[in-house]
Amino acid sequence: MKVQLSHPERQVEVKGPKRVKDLLRDLNLVPEAHLVIRGDDLATEDEMLKDDDTVEVRPVISGGSN
């Protein structure tokens, strides 16, 4: 699956199927600091992502003004 990341912006290829929870763990990303967006919707941690999915893992924490 294609995984879009930020800070810095980049795309990585990850083998599916994989649960959202496990994807974050494998990428060493703190769940409380990220949202996983698939298409137009949010994906919860228990959702299973497939090989042909494209997801965005968006960091939610800002250090400056919000």
Add this chain to the structure above:
Amino acid sequence: MRCKKCKTKAVIGLPRHNAAFCKPCFNEFVHDQVARAIKSERMFAPQDRILVAVSGGKDSLALWDILLKLGYRADALYVDLGIAGYSAKSREKVEQFANTTGTACGATLLIHTVQEEEGAGIRELADLIHRPTCSTCGTIKRYQFNRTAVEQGYDVMATGHNLDDEAARLLGNVLHWQEEYLDKQAPTLPASLEGFTKKVKPLYRLAERELAAYAVLNRIDYIVEECPMAKGSKMLLYKEVLNRLESESPGTKQAFYWGFLERQTKARPAPASMAEKDQATLHPCTTCGQPTTAEICSYCKMMARAKASLPR
């Protein structure tokens, strides 16, 4: 994962509340948390005119959206800091929101452009006066926000500070025992004297991740990119640490910050005596009339130094 309220498919899990919600129930939850904050901290009344500080980020745009949806009279102020490659994008997001949701609810967007009014962008100003950019930015934003609220007759100012912000700030203040700052860390700061507008933080009960989810779910287009000056800031470090704790032990941030508020309420000087203290130490700046402890306020001092160095 099933929605705790209506049992349909959930779109977001909230471990700290041992819950998950579908979109409509999540929106209701978010609105309820803000309504609860407004009521318990006596932030403002239904007929009050509110000025929201917006930056183009998810928290401030979500705040404006929520206040309008709750039926409040909320206008917004955006300060264009003139940061190359960033301010234009954040301004665009704010204007887009204002032209759609804002206009539909009869709300006004005010814009203060630092380049025009202070004579240079924030980075150049900071260089001229030999101060860090973030500190210069803070001074200008707080000054302009308060001044606009006072001059335009708003009853209260609102900022998008969330639970993550307040918990991180509390952590920083406690680690270094900044007791003066602890006294001023509350979701509502009263208008202690003429020239100060009441200041509130209606999002203090909501986590940053929840506000991001609210923005995404409600198609609020915000600037995801970080301010280029924020890299390596202490706040980011404190937030990172707290979120690691939160991920392992859900509920940590609220136990820390709300626990502090409960204890502070018992120990906190009543608004009347905070006002008395301010009145004893603050008086109008000889240049602009805004409250200050010195003869000339830090904003006017800063602008005097900058203007002396700016090319004519």
